[in-house]
Amino acid sequence: MRRPKSPCHFQPPEPCHLPLKATARGKQTGRPKALTDEQVGVARRMRGSGESVATITKTLGISQLTFYRVLAD
Template identity: 90%
Template sequence: MSTPTHTGHLVGYARVSTGHQTLDGQHDALNAVGVDRIFDDVMSGTRSDRPGLTAALDYVREGDTLVVHALDRLGRSLVDTINTLDALRKRGIYVQALREGIDTSTPAGRMVAGVFASLAELERELIHERAAVAREAAKARGKQTGRPKVLTDEQVGVARRMRESGESVATITKTLGISRATFYRVLTG
């Protein structure tokens, strides 16, 4: 395996999903590799507001290495993890995932991260493709796709008749319980 080329600080990040789990095991692993500082979160990985990770990402600088116990600590999904890895790579920050043995400061580590990036791109394309197929199938069956209509055809007719009889936009929107923007979009669109 290639020798790491760390030039900056080793910064640790640890996360557990619930309050009854402890960070001790992750802290022990991070301290064993000599991290200078550890940032923590005790919350579900599915949450997008992870203040510890945000603080760690703000703290690391070019040449630093962000060390995690496991790669899945960096994101809510494979795509999110890959996006985080890519953003760090663009900033000149390395990532070391202890469980997986990945170190992006080495050629082998960058190759593995590249494979993950390719898998994430494939996953994104498959998601878009499945969604497009589902929309087409629903459309072929005459089902509504996308956002539901705000007004029924009958309500649009009522709005038009009210407007033609001289009612104000304010009266029409109040009567139908819609915004001015919806009124103009429906009647002029």
Template identity: 45%
Template sequence: MSNQRQQLGYVRVSTSKQTTDQQHDALKAAGVTRIFEDVMSGAKKDRAGLQALLAYAREGDTITVVALDRLGRSMTHVILTIEELQERGILLRSLREGVDFSQPLGKMLAGIFASMAEYERAPIKERADAAREAARARGKQTGRPRALDRPKIERAWSLREAGFTPSEIAASLKVSRATFYRAFDSARELASA
């Protein structure tokens, strides 16, 4: 792929009974050279066409849609997609809304969308923090389970005292060396406490 900035497009219809022809025509008339497509509900997050577009697009490229609602059915998903594009330096243009994020008005709207995304994440984070705290108060494990439980840490300690190298121990426990070192350091702290 060259370093030339590309004019990319995305079209979506909800069912196979609908056609994307009108969207294709509008994007081609707007100068789009490559179009990615999905035929599925905008409520679904795992849309292959959108994922392929996001994987293909590079900084400086422009993605054009006929309307912002083509990016997703929920405002949250549309905002998060726009935020990802902004973070990656990919411009967005929506024909129906007349939004072009390379222009002053579009840049202002991009800022508004970024603020909305931040606002959207704040209550989600607060609820997640409260749920984790409630789980901890009840003695429940929160987050990702530990790769090495106490018996494995004791085994690692024994192997280390027997002269095995960290790489050999990590391989025998089927963990990375970094995981071994973290577990070994925390076990040493517990032993010295």
């Protein structure tokens, strides 16, 4: 025999405005970028010169998924 479901007493937390305040102070929030702007330029030049994606990702130490995400931006 099943027990009846008990009412849920979970209340979602209030929205946190700390990231907005940190951004206003000039602080970076969230995960850091995988590549610097200089590294993105190197990746684009390497790809333009005909290097394989595997070679580029091994050289820069990133995954192929990250490489394609960077090129899409």
